Amino acid sequence: MVPATVKILVVDDDDNIRHLLRLAFEDEFEVREARDGQEAYEIAGQWNPDMVVSDIMMPKLDGYSLYRKLKSLPETSSIPFIFLSAKKDVDEKVVGLEMGADDYITKPFSIKELKAKVRSIIKKVSELHVRGSLEGLLSEIDLVEIIQLIDMGQKTGTLILDNMENTGRIYFEKGEALFAQTGQWTGPDALFSLLSWKEGKFRLDPAVAGVEPNMDRGRGQEMLMEGVRLLDEMEEAIRQLPPAGTVLIPRPDVEFPSDDTQKICNAFTGGATVAGARTKAPFPDHRFYPLVANAVVAGCLKIKEPTIQENEINLLRRIKAAVQDF
Numbered sequence: 001m002v003p004a005t006v007k008i009l010v011v012d013d014d015d016n017i018r019h020l021l022r023l024a025f026e027d028e029f030e031v032r033e034a035r036d037g038q039e040a041y042e043i044a045g046q047w048n049p050d051m052v053v054s055d056i057m058m059p060k061l062d063g064y065s066l067y068r069k070l071k072s073l074p075e076t077s078s079i080p081f082i083f084l085s086a087k088k089d090v091d092e093k094v095v096g097l098e099m100g101a102d103d104y105i106t107k108p109f110s111i112k113e114l115k116a117k118v119r120s121i122i123k124k125v126s127e128l129h130v131r132g133s134l135e136g137l138l139s140e141i142d143l144v145e146i147i148q149l150i151d152m153g154q155k156t157g158t159l160i161l162d163n164m165e166n167t168g169r170i171y172f173e174k175g176e177a178l179f180a181q182t183g184q185w186t187g188p189d190a191l192f193s194l195l196s197w198k199e200g201k202f203r204l205d206p207a208v209a210g211v212e213p214n215m216d217r218g219r220g221q222e223m224l225m226e227g228v229r230l231l232d233e234m235e236e237a238i239r240q241l242p243p244a245g246t247v248l249i250p251r252p253d254v255e256f257p258s259d260d261t262q263k264i265c266n267a268f269t270g271g272a273t274v275a276g277a278r279t280k281a282p283f284p285d286h287r288f289y290p291l292v293a294n295a296v297v298a299g300c301l302k303i304k305e306p307t308i309q310e311n312e313i314n315l316l317r318r319i320k321a322a323v324q325d326f
Contacts (some may be wrong), residue, residue: 005030006122007047011040011054011066012084017107021053024111025118037061041069044076050125051118056085056096067099078154078175080121084109100151100221125152135203138163143195146202147224151175157207163200170194171211176220178213185284187214188223193284195227196234230286237293242303247271248296249304261300264291271304 010021011034018033025031032047034040038060044052052070056063063083070076083096083104096104102121105114124145134146138161146159147170154175161168161182168182168190180190215223242248249271256262260283267277274292281288295301 006051007032007049008118009034009040009044009047009049009052009054011035011037011052011058011063013055013058017055017084020111024115028115029118037063037066037069040066044070044079045073048075049079050122051080051082053082053084053114053118056083064096064099067101071100078125078152080125080152082114082117082121102148102152121152124149134159136201138197138200138202143197143202144224144228147177147220150204151220155204155206158205159202160205161194161197161200161202163197168194168197171213176217177223178215178217179211180215188226189284189286191215191223192227192230192286195231196285227286234286234289237289240293241274241289241296244275245273247273247304248277248292248301251300251302254300256300257298260287260291261295261298264288264295265300268301 006029008025008029008031010018010025010031012018012021013035018035022031022033032043032049034043036058037054040052040054041061043049052066054063054066061069063085067081067083070079070081080102081100083101084107085096085104086107103117105117134149134155143161150159150172152175156173156175157171159170159172161170166183168180170177170191171179177191180187180194182190182194185193248268250265250268254265256265264277264281264283267281272280274289277292278285278288281291283291292301
């Protein structure tokens with residue numbers, strides 16, 4: 001549930017933008033304005049807003065510096081933050097998101113979209129505070145969003161995941177992921193593997209785990225974005241593969257472009273489906289599928305043609321199935 005009175009701090013050195021945002025928000029939220037980052041920093045410390053919507057390029061203290069100062073203080077570190085900027089450069093957006101901002105919106109923007117994003121973020125943070133912990137189904141909320149909620153809530157504990165075939169865990173300290181493990185994979189490889197899970201259950205256990213960090217501090221948002229990129233690459237690679245059930249085999253006397261390609265091809269020795277080779281290859285999924293797709297494109301793997309005996313066996317199976325159906 002969303003708090004009865006949600007406080008939004010609007011920060012922009014453009015009077016017209018501030019006025020526009022006030023008009024957009026004040027029918028639903030309590031709004032205060034700041035003309036620069038320094039004024040916003042002082043207001044936030046006294047007023048404790050539920051959300052900051054801030055421009056980046058401002059006098060005295062820019063938006064990035066404001067964000068860093070607010071995150072450095074325990075009393076303001078968990079305030080959700082949205083950047084507004086006239087800069088449409090992708091690198092600028094990446095900078096803002098890697099810092100940990102909850103969103104980055106370029107001007108001109110849709111008031112309707114901005115309000116929807118503010119409502120969504122406030123609702124998620126509020127529910128996290130009310131329940132004190134997170135639990136649910138990955139089919140209803142993906143892991144990226146769960147991690148962002150934990151980050152916004154500055155939660156400490158272990159996120160336990162179970163998809164019936166495997167389990168995984170990610171340990172957080174004040175919202176930052178410091179340890180991940182699933183199956184044989186640990187650290188970033190485990191985190192990236194878990195991001196691909198679409199089904200299963202999750203639960204945040206607030207108990208402090210005695211684990212040795214296996215991920216670098218201060219790189220949580222960067223790793224999350226890297227994981228999303230790798231997930232996109234994996235899904236694209238899967239689309240490029242032959243139909244499920246197709247048997248692949250390494251081409252003889254081929255020169256492998258890399259050691260990893262050779263290891264992938266070794267998993268198909270004698271002929272194997274992609275699903276079968278996946279259990280033998282020494283790579284997590286986000287590396288396995290792109291390597292297989294690249295090996296097929298490079299001509300290192302080919303479709304195994306069935307032998308005469310295999311064709312006869314398949315024919316007999318089809319005849320038997322037809323007779324049974326009849």
